[in-house]
Amino acid sequence: MDPGKLVSAEEAVTRIGDGATILVGGFGLVGAPLALIDRLVETSNARDLTVVSNNIGEPERGLGRLLRQSRIRRGISSYFTSNPEAVEAVNRGDIEATLLPQGTFAEAIRAGGAGIGGFYTPVGAGTLLAEGKEEREIDGVLHVLERPIRGDVALVYAARGDELGNLWYRRTARNFNPLMATAADLVIAEVGELLPSGGIVAEDVHTPHLYVDLIVVSP
């Protein structure tokens, strides 16, 4: 029905421009759209990227490759520490780091996709991570106001996708992918297996197809 969504990884990453904010799925490398990242590293020249991802890959793997190319200007993440090279890059001042508690990070991306202007969470209130943010007591508990996160492009990975763009994630490879698929102007889904339309049980679609703009099949 919508054959226009299916493209090559190389073609897909041409849609990422200089200065873009990209949301990248995965918890560590599990559920990360590795073919898309590799093509971004190898065939795109987009620079000054803001990367929103729970981790910045590992040395030489995933987003760690992009980091080595000095193409990341800013990272928004809950755990830079899993890639020592990301920590070094931040400490050298090569990339700007915004750290969020992992649940706030997830919720802020969900809010970005859901048209929520901001939300109050008790997590992080009264700590270093609330500095510069509005805080208020709600029912006697200190909360911090967090803002939604959106991207220009989201790169997500799903084990299964159908031709319409419905997605189904396998085991813990789901993680941030469904949230990120809602929160970017252009959503590129890398799928392990491409099914005909309707190949995912309608109740068990994790990401409905309206969120997905382009589909790339993993090599």
Next chain:
Amino acid sequence: MDPGKLVSAEEAVTRIGDGATILVGGFGLVGAPLALIDRLVETSNARDLTVVSNNIGEPERGLGRLLRQSRIRRGISSYFTSNPEAVEAVNRGDIEATLLPQGTFAEAIRAGGAGIGGFYTPVGAGTLLAEGKEEREIDGVLHVLERPIRGDVALVYAARGDELGNLWYRRTARNFNPLMATAADLVIAEVGELLPSGGIVAEDVHTPHLYVDLIVVSP
């Protein structure tokens, strides 16, 4: 593994006390836990209830039966209008009505279950439904601050449940049920079919079992 969750509908509704706030799933009667509601009507005397439900049933059906018994003190809903008797009861002053846009209603229940202290939505800002609520401009758009909704007890319906309490909802009977299952101190799930533990594919569990306290099998 947790046989203690399985009870009769009659036993389950004894857990609803006078003055309780109850969250009741369903869009109209579709996805409403009708056996639980019927037992609440027929075997419980709990009064002065606050009912949080998208609709207040229909005359003589679902929550409409409870309404006829004058046991509802307050309704929080997006659409009282679908039961003319609910409208009459409000107009007579018999029940207090709190009206919310349907998306705000859903999001507030989700927030109640997710530990969110409040959220800003553009929906309803500047209208009658924002009266008495805090409003602020975010990125040039007027938003209204909405508070989370929680209940003492949630009554939900799922086509399938397993012995642990994992739930799977069928077609549009899902609606508010998964949200309500997260947002009450005691969650009672009426299930159409009871499966052994693991009878729902792990990726396709809609409500993980930790949310469910009691399971009742539909007659």
Next chain:
Amino acid sequence: MTGDVKALIAERAARELRPGEVVNLGIGIPNLIPGFLGPASGVVIQTENGLLGVGPRPQPGEEDPDDIDAAKLPVTALPGAAYFDSASSFAMIRGGHVDVAVLGALQVSATGDIANWAVPGKSVLGVGGAMDLVVGARRVIVTMTATSSAGEPKIVPRCTYPLTARGAVDTFVTELAVFRVQESGLVLTEFLGGANLEDVAAATAAPYEVALTN
């Protein structure tokens, strides 16, 4: 309002929808639109009670009790449909992922304000998803008769009924004309059902320009 008038409006509104667009249809005239969309229209229908990919009405006797739309009428689901909960559905709507909302109105203003949920002096006890839809959908089309049953124009300089949202509507389709809300003001772009300038003038209380596009 006769069935002919409703059909006229629905047919014209259907032509506003483009292949691939995700559309939410309100109760009343908008619910007639699917009858005017060809099978190859490519329009995808979302219903806010939790289904993307609404198909035709089922044959009598083939209704599935769990498959309804927001009007609580039986529906079918097309291959590739997806079901989701109400928070997810309104996240979709509020988040701008539904391309078009088509819904009725009691009043609309020349600047796209809409009042469609409450009448002054009556208790306001039903809003449903109307506010979410007009705020969240990328394009909002109002389908309505030009005047109320009392003969009052519904297109007014300023809504006197309680607002659903301000500046939210892009297009009005009545039995007389199509109007576009533009930066410069309201523009009549097309006559319908053989109406002329005089007919529209008599049924419209707000100022508008005329710039026919066909």
Next chain:
Amino acid sequence: MTGDVKALIAERAARELRPGEVVNLGIGIPNLIPGFLGPASGVVIQTENGLLGVGPRPQPGEEDPDDIDAAKLPVTALPGAAYFDSASSFAMIRGGHVDVAVLGALQVSATGDIANWAVPGKSVLGVGGAMDLVVGARRVIVTMTATSSAGEPKIVPRCTYPLTARGAVDTFVTELAVFRVQESGLVLTEFLGGANLEDVAAATAAPYEVALTN
């Protein structure tokens, strides 16, 4: 810290968990706890990267690349397990649906403050789910050695390291003792590994009462 010390702490912490409780286990000592839970413990393990019902580590060669825990180590899933996305997982945690979080700490105070994610003077670039867990879990158990590798007591009158959360911790388990944070102040309820009052006094900088429960 020797393996014996870690095992001692993990074993004692395991006995804090009750059948039916949903527990999230942090990296390090907490990750040893499953080894001390019998198969009939009834404890359900949640990992914040999206799995409720974590089972034993897989046999070598039987790892599934999509099945990991928050420490990024391979896990299995038990029958009746459920997977979910990260927003749902932290909704579960923040919303108070996880009964117990067990995690390590750099410092804790007599009032239950905890510092476990940042060292002063170093860049703070990793927080993960620690803040969400200590705020959201109904009961928070800290497992840690009594003193730092430099020999400094970790139980202090007031945390000098950046806080993870204030007043969040209920129980500390070290290799020397079990402490409960109560309204009245910190209470030592049990000695571990043959330690005595003197050992604990030397390793503890915060004031505490002693009220042995066994």
